[in-house]
Amino acid sequence: MTCCGSLRWARRVAAHRPYPDLDALLAACDEAGYDLTPTDMHEALSRESSAALHPRAPQAAHTALAAAHAAYESRFGHAFVICLDKYGPDEHLDQLLTGIHGRLSHEPDEERSVSADELRALARARVARAMAGRP
Helix, strand or coil, X not given: CCCCCCHHHHHHHHHCCCCCCHHHHHHHHHHHXXXXXXXXXXXXXXXXXXXXXXXXXXXXHHHHHHHHHHHHHHHHCCCCCCCCXXXXXXXXXXXXXXHHHHHCCCCXXXXXXXXXXXXXXXXXXHHHHHHCCCC
8 A cells, every 4th residue: 555545456466466576566566557447546646645855955946846736736636646766866856846837737637647657657666666675
C-alpha cells in the first residue's frame, strides 16, 4: 500500500506471489495499475501527497510550488503526482514546477489519464526501490 494506495492494486500484486524476478513483479505492477477503475484511482490518488521540493530549495520555489499545488488540488480534487525518477536531483525543481504549471491547463479527463500514468510510474519506481532495499 505504500507503493500504490489502491487496495485493489495491492491485492492484485500480492495475489500472484511469488514472482520469479523483479521484471515479472514490475510487469504485474503495471498490469494491476492499468486495471484500476476510476474509484480505485480516486482511492490511490487520495492517499498520495503532493510532490515536494528538497528542503534546501530556495524559499521562492517552495512558495511558488505551494501556490501551484493549491491551484491544482482545487481544480482536480487530488494531489499532484509526478514521477521524477528519470531526472537527476538537480532537475527536480524545474520538472516539478514545469509539470504542475503545464498540467493545470489540462481538461479533467486528460489530467486523469496523465495522473494515472504518473501513479503507475510512481508505483513501479517505489516497488523497484523497495526490492533494492532503498527508501
